[in-house]
Amino acid sequence: MTKYSGSLLLQKKYKDVEPTLKIKEVDGLELVKKFSEEMESMLRRKVEAVERLVEAAEDADLNHEFNSSLAFDYYNSLLINEKDENDNYVELGDEFILEPNEHFNNLLVNTTYSDVQLPTNVYNKDPGILNGVYMSEALNPIFVDNFQRDPTLTWQYFGSSTGFFRLYPGIKWMPDENGVISFDCRNRGWYIQAATxxxxxxxxxxxxxxxxxxxxxxxxxxxxxxxxxxxxxxxxxxxxxxxxxxxxxxxxxxxxxxxxxxxxxxxxxxxxxxxxxxxxxxxxxxxxxxxxxxxxxxxxxxxxxxxxxxxxxxxxxxxxxxxxxxxxxxxxxxxxxxxxxxxxxxxxxxxxxxxxxxxxxxxxxxTLADVQENVMEYLHVLSRPMVINHDHDIIWTEAYMDSALFASQAQSLLLMTTVAMPVFSKKNETRSHGILLGVVGSDVPLRELLKLAPRYKLSPWNDSLVAYLKRPGTSLLTLLGEMPRIEWTIETELFCHA
Known part of the structure; x- marks a missing residue:
């Protein structure tokens, strides 16, 4: 048995290094406190990144005048790099450089620019869409700047109330087996929680x-x-x-x-x-x-x-x-x-x-095609008190695995949580009506949190963290609120705007 298990060799190795080993007492509470402080610091950086996006989006809308005849080409994530039979790029499908990026699990991305996704039932040249996409171009430099400030950031995005979804870094979006893109950012948990x-x-x-x-x-x-x-x-x-x-x-x-x-x-x-x-x-x-x-x-x-x-x-x-x-x-x-x-x-x-x-x-x-847009109207009504009061509540979702976002790479970032904030119109003529422009958000993979808690130091707590966050209704804010003897500066309550 010892011949095949290698136990004798293992014992010898331990004895060889035994003189250099010593037992060091560790204060468990201090260890957890240090971890929690580092976690809060990391999460605070995510919140600040989202706040910068909110400010940029609202300022861009304030300075933009709606133009019903606006002609504007943008990078449509479904059409980028697509060519017609004459080898010319299709409309809204210009060349968009994509390169594998280790930080994004070697997915093909463009870290210098975002692109725009729309569900199949939303017309990509609708005047409302064109004006919104044009206005949200102002987010591109903020996306890049956020990523440079905090290289641990992953996906950053703006989900518009009109249905378009601006994602950074830009990717090539793939339809399902029926050629349909059913993903609608307005149906996502982060959007709904932030909007109402x-x-x-x-x-x-x-x-x-x-x-x-x-x-x-x-x-x-x-x-x-x-x-x-x-x-x-x-x-x-x-x-x-x-x-x-x-x-x-x-x-x-x-x-x-x-x-x-x-x-x-x-x-x-x-x-x-x-x-x-x-x-x-x-x-x-x-x-x-x-x-x-x-x-x-x-x-x-x-x-x-x-x-x-x-x-x-x-x-x-x-x-x-x-x-x-x-x-x-x-x-x-x-x-x-x-x-x-x-x-x-x-x-x-x-x-x-x-x-x-x-x-x-x-x-x-x-008709069945009318359902989606008409149902979404109730969310706009429920969001009005919050918009009129201009309350930018920060929300954190429960942990989830987002297979809907990247159907072909469902395991790309595994378990994650999202921090999101609503974006409002600050125009004087619309402020009293409570116009929700959309929601900005950023994903935080739980693996980034676990890096702050080395397994060799906090193994039992490390393993229980994931199990804890998988519980229904549990968010990072719940976790932060339950950590002992720590004063958290991130809000942990649910806000009501009725």
Whole structure:
């Protein structure tokens, strides 16, 4: 056994160096304190980088006048380096030098310039897009300067409220197997957390007989899209109604549940099973929703901030005013957002009235292609108080593995967290309206944190750090707040702007 294990050789090696070895007592608390101070210093540099991007973006918007006829070419990450049959670069696809970079796991990147990604359903030459992309060109020197100041920085980006995504360093974006780019920065957790405060949402969907066929398909897609805009700090439930009120998950009757990944996926499966039948009676469903939200609000449960009902229907013909008068007026603590499904406009005024008289927003969704843009409008409404107050709250996401960003290189930076901040319009003529321009962010791979905690010094704590940050709802701020005897200067609370 000793012949093959090499134990005798190992013993000899230890004996050879034994005279030079000595045991040194280490103060564990001091070790952890030093690690935590170095961690805070590193995280503070990330926050400062994001703050510089916010300042540059807002100043650029302030100095930019919208031009509906703007002609401007930019580096489209899908089209860069693409040529036509005549060997000429395609429009928005000029030459864009890409080189492997060790800091980015040898991915092909351009560290001197950013480029722009858009989802397939967003027109890349729309005047709103062109003006936004042109304005955000001002971020390029800031991206580069940030990276030079702090070489541990990884991806830096600006996600626009109009749908474009400016990423540094620039990369070549690859579509999925169907040639589609479904990635929309506005659906990402970092964007949603930075753009809005925690929220309690009850989705109320009409499943009466008139919703059969395409209307039900659109309604289901609308629900799923709303669910995709929720995160760990939000609470949700879904009520379906026809002749009766149905909780899509009976186990969640009368309550709100955390909108974590597991619950969102569970709701999506149940929504897919909904069938249209019977006659729609919206009053009972709305009444039930108000009761749940009031109980949670009075009990100090849920998100403790924004509350909203999302009504999805093809029409409303009842006398519903009395319900709002009794349960929501005059304070209007619950916003009501309405989504009219289909092309029929007979009941449009009724559905619009519900939203406008309850601090919400009305939209009509005629096709599946309309869903994404129309659903996102509610986030803009919820962000208005924060924008009007000009509160730049810093958010840190829970740890996650972002396979959506780089589908072909899902393991590129492994487990990460994101620091993000909202970007507002500072123009006097729009400030009172609360215009959210977008969100800037930067990713922080957890491996960068672990470098500060050498395994040979903090092995048990090192291993538990990753496990800790994988817990649902846990962010770096949670970790910083729980470290013993350390005074942290990074905010650890959730902010409410209702």
């Amino acid at each position: 405060s925690p929220k309690d949402i009850i989705i109320v969907v009409d499943i009466s007989g008139s919703m059969k066929g395409l209307l039900m398909t659109i309604a289901k897609h609308t629900i799923i899209t709303i669910l995709d805009t929720l995160g760990e700090n939000d609470f949700v439930n879904i009520i379906a109604y026809n002749d009766y009120v149905h909780y899509v998950e009976p186990c969640f009757k009368g309550i709100l549940v955390q909108a974590d990944r597991d619950n969102r996926e569970h709701f999506k499966q149940l929504v897919d099973e909904l069938q249209a039948k019977g006659v729609g009676t919206v009053n009972k469903a709305v009444l039930e929703s108000f009761k749940i939200l009031r109980e949670f609000r009075e009990a100090g449960q849920g998100g403790l901030c924004n509350q909203a009902i999302m009504l999805i229907t093809d029409g409303a013909v009842e006398d519903y005013e009395s319900v709002f008068e009794k349960y929501n007026w005059p304070d209007r603590k619950v916003r009501v957002f309405t989504y009219l499904i289909g092309r029929e406009v007979t009941f449009a005024q009724n559905v619009k009235w519900i939203a406008c008289n309850n601090k919400g927003y009305y939209t009509q969704i005629s």
